[in-house]
Amino acid sequence: MDRTQQMTQNAPKESIVDPIAFRVNGRPVTVGSLPWQRLSRVLRDDLGLTGTKVGCDAGDCGACTVLLNGDPVCACLVAAGQVEGCDVTTVEGLAERTSPSGDFLGRRLQESFLSHGAAQCGACTPGMLVAATALLEQNSSPTESDVMDAIGGVLCRCTGYRKIITAILDASTNYAHERFVSPSAGAAVGNRLARLDGKRKIDGSEIFGADETPAGALAVRAIRSPYDRARFHFEEFKAFFRDNPGIEAVFTANDVPGINCYGVIAKFADQPVFAETEARYRGEAVAAVVGDAAVVESLNVADFPVRWEELPAIHDIDTALADGAELIHVHRPENVLVRGRVVRGDVDLAMASADVIAEAEYETGFVEHAYIEPEAGFARRVGDQIEIQACTQSPYMDRSDIAAILGIAPERVRIIPTAVGGGFGSKLDLSMQPFLAIAAWHLRKPVRMVYSRTESIVSTTKRHPARMRLRGGCNKDGKLVALDFAADFNTGAYSSWGPTVSARVPVHASGPYYVPHYRALTRAVHTNLVPAGAFRGFGVPQAAIAQEQLYDELADRVGIDRLEFRILNALDGTTPTVTGQVLGAGVGIRACFEALRPRWKSARSEAAKFNRLPSGALRRGVGVAGMWYGCGNTSLPNPSTMRIGLKRDGRIALHQGAVDIGQGSNTIVTQICADALGAPIERFDLVSGDTAITPDCGKTSASRQTLVTGRAAQMAGEKLRGGILKLARACECASLVWDDAGITVRDGAESHALMLKDLPLDERGYVITSEATFDPPTSPLDENGQGSPYCVYGFGAHMAEIEVDIELGTVRVLRVTAAHDVGRAINPTLIEGQIEGGVAQGLGMALMEEFFPGKGENLHDYLIPSAGDIPPVESILIEDPSPVGPFGAKGIGEQAVIPTAPAILNALHDAVGIRLRKISATPDRVLAAIQTAANQNTTGVSRG
Numbered sequence: 001m002d003r004t005q006q007m008t009q010n011a012p013k014e015s016i017v018d019p020i021a022f023r024v025n026g027r028p029v030t031v032g033s034l035p036w037q038r039l040s041r042v043l044r045d046d047l048g049l050t051g052t053k054v055g056c057d058a059g060d061c062g063a064c065t066v067l068l069n070g071d072p073v074c075a076c077l078v079a080a081g082q083v084e085g086c087d088v089t090t091v092e093g094l095a096e097r098t099s100p101s102g103d104f105l106g107r108r109l110q111e112s113f114l115s116h117g118a119a120q121c122g123a124c125t126p127g128m129l130v131a132a133t134a135l136l137e138q139n140s141s142p143t144e145s146d147v148m149d150a151i152g153g154v155l156c157r158c159t160g161y162r163k164i165i166t167a168i169l170d171a172s173t174n175y176a177h178e179r180f181v182s183p184s185a186g187a188a189v190g191n192r193l194a195r196l197d198g199k200r201k202i203d204g205s206e207i208f209g210a211d212e213t214p215a216g217a218l219a220v221r222a223i224r225s226p227y228d229r230a231r232f233h234f235e236e237f238k239a240f241f242r243d244n245p246g247i248e249a250v251f252t253a254n255d256v257p258g259i260n261c262y263g264v265i266a267k268f269a270d271q272p273v274f275a276e277t278e279a280r281y282r283g284e285a286v287a288a289v290v291g292d293a294a295v296v297e298s299l300n301v302a303d304f305p306v307r308w309e310e311l312p313a314i315h316d317i318d319t320a321l322a323d324g325a326e327l328i329h330v331h332r333p334e335n336v337l338v339r340g341r342v343v344r345g346d347v348d349l350a351m352a353s354a355d356v357i358a359e360a361e362y363e364t365g366f367v368e369h370a371y372i373e374p375e376a377g378f379a380r381r382v383g384d385q386i387e388i389q390a391c392t393q394s395p396y397m398d399r400s401d402i403a404a405i406l407g408i409a410p411e412r413v414r415i416i417p418t419a420v421g422g423g424f425g426s427k428l429d430l431s432m433q434p435f436l437a438i439a440a441w442h443l444r445k446p447v448r449m450v451y452s453r454t455e456s457i458v459s460t461t462k463r464h465p466a467r468m469r470l471r472g473g474c475n476k477d478g479k480l481v482a483l484d485f486a487a488d489f490n491t492g493a494y495s496s497w498g499p500t501v502s503a504r505v506p507v508h509a510s511g512p513y514y515v516p517h518y519r520a521l522t523r524a525v526h527t528n529l530v531p532a533g534a535f536r537g538f539g540v541p542q543a544a545i546a547q548e549q550l551y552d553e554l555a556d557r558v559g560i561d562r563l564e565f566r567i568l569n570a571l572d573g574t575t576p577t578v579t580g581q582v583l584g585a586g587v588g589i590r591a592c593f594e595a596l597r598p599r600w601k602s603a604r605s606e607a608a609k610f611n612r613l614p615s616g617a618l619r620r621g622v623g624v625a626g627m628w629y630g631c632g633n634t635s636l637p638n639p640s641t642m643r644i645g646l647k648r649d650g651r652i653a654l655h656q657g658a659v660d661i662g663q664g665s666n667t668i669v670t671q672i673c674a675d676a677l678g679a680p681i682e683r684f685d686l687v688s689g690d691t692a693i694t695p696d697c698g699k700t701s702a703s704r705q706t707l708v709t710g711r712a713a714q715m716a717g718e719k720l721r722g723g724i725l726k727l728a729r730a731c732e733c734a735s736l737v738w739d740d741a742g743i744t745v746r747d748g749a750e751s752h753a754l755m756l757k758d759l760p761l762d763e764r765g766y767v768i769t770s771e772a773t774f775d776p777p778t779s780p781l782d783e784n785g786q787g788s789p790y791c792v793y794g795f796g797a798h799m800a801e802i803e804v805d806i807e808l809g810t811v812r813v814l815r816v817t818a819a820h821d822v823g824r825a826i827n828p829t830l831i832e833g834q835i836e837g838g839v840a841q842g843l844g845m846a847l848m849e850e851f852f853p854g855k856g857e858n859l860h861d862y863l864i865p866s867a868g869d870i871p872p873v874e875s876i877l878i879e880d881p882s883p884v885g886p887f888g889a890k891g892i893g894e895q896a897v898i899p900t901a902p903a904i905l906n907a908l909h910d911a912v913g914i915r916l917r918k919i920s921a922t923p924d925r926v927l928a929a930i931q932t933a934a935n936q937n938t939t940g941v942s943r944g
């Protein structure tokens with residue numbers, strides 16, 4: 001659109017740039033910088049020290065923490081002019097920094113983080129390490145509470161902080177953590193192996209989306225709707241170009257070369273790259289401005305030539321469903337995107353025969369993913385191909401959508417995933433990639449885009465708000481007979497993962513129990529709000545909040561202990577699920593509940609004793625909740641293909657297309673492959689997800705990578721082993737000995753030495769290449785949702801002990817005990833990390849988090865748990881092997897978050913007798929419910 005013609009020769013106005021001299025990591029530097037430039041920008045952009053991360057640019061996340069003359073500061077809040085003559089230490093300098101006592105504390109901390117699994121995605125890790133170094137330099141024997149205070153300003157969304165706290169304590173004067181010893185060949189599975197990609201996360205060298213900028217890259221900035229719904233018209237761009245020298249181009253819907261539409265589920269794809277005439281939610285892009293980075297950044301978007309006409313918007317489910325409501329998408333009657341349904345037995349008849357019935361209604365709000373790394377990346381056109389390097393959970397899905405948007409074949413799109421600084425589902429959807437692709441394609445220049453925190457919160461997907469009504473019945477003996485569940489999900493303006501949530505929730509809303517008569521109906525309903533999408537659990541955490549509280553009420557009414565009620569009703573290998581699937585082996589839910597029993601009994605009696613004491617405003621309670629979660633896509637194919645290549649030097653290339661977003665798939669998949677092959681793990685070279693060099697391992701979501709990619713890795717490893725045995729003409733039972741010269745195959749008394757360097761190479765450049773594909777076996781669901789939607793389920797149960805201040809309405813979680821059936825614990829440290837991180841997110845969901853579009857679009861107002869909010873978490877790993885999973889393993893990623901919130905909410909009822917209908921249980925809601933209950937002189941249900 002008038003791009004090249006409108007380009008101006010004028011350069012941006014010169015600003016006063018002062019030389020600023022200071023020391024960084026012991027080295028003197030002088031930078032020419034605006035004195036008011038953020039130190040974080042100077043470190044990253046001028047000095048290339050990208051280990052210092054930027055999560056908010058506002059002092060809220062702490063990711064940018066550096067030492068300034070030995071004190072921890074947020075580099076985003078320090079002006080470059082302030083550091084003249086100062087000493088700055090970043091994560092890159094920690095290993096060589098000596099403390100006043102002459103110790104290498106930073107290095108110790110880095111090693112301790114690695115061995116304790118304290119870095120997951122690694123986006124917070126530099127800030128954590130720097131804050132911890134400052135602490136240990138001033139206090140060589142900190143207490144746990146000192147550590148929590150010291151890292152209190154650094155947010156982590158992955159780990160749940162516990163392993164970070166342990167790592168810091170371990171690195172203090174009592175430093176005695178064991179150096180990691182590599183497992184021998186065949187012994188990697190089950191080993192607490194340090195994360196194989198961990199070193200880059202602790203030394204600051206990991207490359208995230210914003211950490212590389214190609215030479216000459218232009219910046220891209222989206223122009224977004226300021227209204228929930230608005231019609232818009234562009235005005236003449238001529239004056240805009242004239243007034244903003246340095247802007248090279250503006251792109252709108254007219255500039256999309258292919259289809260101006262994308263979506264994670266092709267059948268429901270409905271989201272335009274740029275809205276065409278009407279924006280359907282606040283934050284929807286209508287245009288992109290491309291040009292010199294300084295000019296684009298300083299652009300006042302209010303000056304962009306677009307005229308808005310605000311239109312009446314739909315914000316809630318009831319308005320969207322009301323008769324005569326305007327349709328947000330004309331082809332979707334009643335504003336319903338999709339319906340979900342699972343029906344088994346005769347729920348009405350069974351309910352009528354039940355001895356006890358309980359019913360309830362619960363509502364949850366939007367929850368923001370709040371990963372520490374906002375979306376970022378760059379793109380360039382290489383001949384007739386486009387390359388996009390960006391943070392993503394789903395490189396191959398991105399490839400397909402970008403190809404359609406550009407109108408080119410998928411093979412002409414290369415997606416190079418960077419490290420992902422947390423995703424939790426939201427980075428499954430495209431964000432900045434289409435803007436980058438269109439700009440690079442047209443301009444034939446590299447372009448880069450980094451979302452601000454606000455842009456990330458405003459425009460990317462959220463957890464679905466849910467409104468759930470349910471009714472359950474059981475017999476006098478506590479056996480469940482029926483559950484009737486209905487839920488509406490506010491899916492926002494576009495489909496994203498709404499269909500998945502609607503399909504998955506009816507399958508899971510029973511919880512991990514035998515419910516003979518069951519009806520679960522769901523709807524995903526469009527509104528003019530930010531699209532809701534995938535967030536750890538795909539709606540199942542919301543459903544668990546409802547079903548687990550209802551089961552507590554039923555247990556109480558029949559006078560059965562709440563944990564024993566769950567054990568009584570727990571699924572086993574012979575009872576059918578609500579979709580009629582009999583799982584056979586690998587159903588460890590009863591074992592999870594039973595593992596909680598000792599602590600349940602003691603905690604209940606301790607809480608009762610506490611509450612009998614004259615303890616002022618404090619009351620204690622204990623709650624339990626169960627969960628199950630099907631691994632992988634619901635009744636749909638989701639294959640992974642793994643390729644491994646044996647090199648002439650005896651090393652093994654693992655072409656691993658599964659994106660590790662911090663959960664540890666780079667390590668776990670390698671452990672599985674190593675043992676299947678019978679090779680030492682240090683022989684492996686990871687060739688990570690890049691659509692040009694790795695086969696498709698599908699998306700990182702739905703707890704599928706350990707199961708699906710892991711199983712493909714196991715098969716590929718076994719196949720490579722078979723190839724090696726064939727070369728040596730040895731039998732299946734032979735063993736492999738890996739040595740410097742190659743591989744020796746021991747077959748009984750015989751030994752065959754394979755001199756790999758002398759063997760011919762195949763077309764891929766390997767001595768042997770092995771490839772295997774695994775697609776989990778499922779079956780389609782019929783019109784009543786009957787069938788086998790998943791081949792493997794993970795199971796778990798959490799128990800929360802809490803303390804409520806009845807005068808303030810505050811809730812403190814004192815301890816969580818979490819038992820999970822993981823089938824086989826491939827790497828117990830990484831699994832514990834998933835559980836602890838899940839507990840932290842569940843705690844946030846239960847007690848503090850709710851996103852209101854248009855309000856609090858930053859990490860100052862949107863609160864996520866910090867270190868001080870997290871209690872000790874005891875993880876109990878149950879290993880009831882899956883017959884399908886690699887070495888019996890099941891997924892754990894989504895599973896870990898599901899039971900925490902309902903366990904806390906059940907504990908809240910146990911402590912003070914209230915049930916909030918609107919979650920989260922913020923102090924104002926808790927206090928109001930306590931006061932209502934007090935006014936009614938009852939401990940019964942109160943509406944929050």
Ligand code: FES
Pocket residue numbers: 053054055056057058059060061062063064065074075076077
């Ligand atoms: S980037 Fe500085 S505190 Fe978040």
Ligand code: FES
Pocket residue numbers: 118119120121122123124125155156157158159372421422662
């Ligand atoms: S490891 Fe802390 S944010 Fe990911």
